[in-house]
Amino acid sequence: MTTHMKRVITAFIAILFLIGVIRYAPLWVFTMLILFAALISLNEFYALIKPKIAEKIVFVNYVLTTVLFFSILINSHRYIALFPFFVIFPLAFFIFTYPKNHHKIGDIANLIMGPFYICLPLILLAVIARLPQGRMWIFFILFVIFAGDTGSFYCGKFFGKHKLTQISPGKTWEGTIGGLIANIACAGLFGYVFFTSLSVISIII
Structure with a gap:
């Protein structure tokens, strides 16, 4: 079996799984699945770019991602307004706790990019699923x-x-x-x- 055919079969199985979850699973199951995907993706993103930032700052992004998803589970969508804290809190922490010679725009941009590039679209998927x-x-x-x-x-x-x-x-x-x-x-x-x-x-x- 060729590599291409293996990819096709894997994709087919994944599509069937997604169809089953989206169509038949309770919304909370769908939301938790997206949360799991968001945390895994965020971890892979930070492992890939290896930003030179404190692990505590990265951990904050994991916590806020989880909080936002659970706010959707309890139908408190207004808490999505917390999303700017993905930027404000880590950035402020970075600026006020690191020496000036360690302030690198690239590190700050990488810190911010993860939540916006990965988590926000997935959070919005969970919100869309609850619309008519x-x-x-x-x-x-x-x-x-x-x-x-x-x-x-x-x-x-x-x-x-x-x-x-x-x-x-x-x-x-x-x-x-x-x-x-x-x-x-x-x-x-x-x-x-x-x-x-x-x-x-x-x-x-």
Whole structure:
């Protein structure tokens, strides 16, 4: 079995699992699953960038992430307003407890990036799931993302000739355009089938 086929099978199993959780699991189970994903992703992010900052500051971000998710569980969405503390508290702690010669913009940016880049989108997924037709909107988001990734991969693999400015190896203009077309097509199709009260154009936008 080829590596590509193994990835396809793994993705298929993961998709079935996600469909089951999103469609049938109680909202609290879905929220806890996202919390678990957020904490794991945040840990991987900080392990990857290895910011030269105190572990206590990083720990604060883990705690605040957990608090925000539990505020969603008890339907206290107003506590999402605490999200700026991901920035304010760690940054203030960093500035006032470290010598001036240790203040590096890169370290501060890395500290801030984790919560905004990883946790905020996942927190919003948990909120969206509680809206009218929220579960269907979650399916829509994932469907469009998977379609874009798949379109980018196969268009880049079979037609990719012009390299994109290197962000990651193998990216091409053809793959990017293919992914965008797949995003638009799948968004329109999903909206036409499941969101009949909305126009296809509004769904795509």
